[in-house]
Amino acid sequence: MQMTHVASKGLQRSMFGYFRQILSYKCDWNGKKLILADKYYPSTQRCSKCGHIKTGEEKVGLNGNLKYGTKHNEYICYECGNIMDRDENAVYNLLALIN
Incomplete structure (x- = not known):
C-alpha cells in the first residue's frame, strides 16, 4: 500500500505526538521534568x-x-x-x- 505525500506527513506528525505523549508519561513516572x-x-x-x-x-x-x-x-x-x-x-x- 502506498501513501500520498500528504497522508505520510500526517502519519509522521501523529507519531511524533504519540512519542511526545509517551515521553511525557515516562518523565512523570520517573519524577523527571520534560x-x-x-x-x-x-x-x-x-x-x-x-x-x-x-x-x-x-x-x-x-x-x-x-x-x-x-x-x-x-x-x-x-x-x-x-x-x-x-x-x-x-x-x-x-x-x-x-x-
Missing part, C-alpha cells in the same frame, strides 16, 4: 559563544550557505569567528536553554 524548546527557537542559527542569530542570507539551510560557501554541517559565526559542527552548536544552545 523541557521542550519552542518550535521557532533558532538553535541551529544562534552562535553558542556570542549569541549572534543568523538572519536572511546568513542562514544555513539544507544546501549550506550559498552566499558564504559553507557546507550544511558546519557552523561559522560571522560575528565572533566561532567554527564548529552545526549539530554541536545546536546542542550547546539547547543546553543553555535549560539553564
Whole structure:
C-alpha cells in the first residue's frame, strides 16, 4: 500500500505526538521534568559563544550557505569567528536553554 505525500506527513506528525505523549508519561513516572524548546527557537542559527542569530542570507539551510560557501554541517559565526559542527552548536544552545 502506498501513501500520498500528504497522508505520510500526517502519519509522521501523529507519531511524533504519540512519542511526545509517551515521553511525557515516562518523565512523570520517573519524577523527571520534560523541557521542550519552542518550535521557532533558532538553535541551529544562534552562535553558542556570542549569541549572534543568523538572519536572511546568513542562514544555513539544507544546501549550506550559498552566499558564504559553507557546507550544511558546519557552523561559522560571522560575528565572533566561532567554527564548529552545526549539530554541536545546536546542542550547546539547547543546553543553555535549560539553564
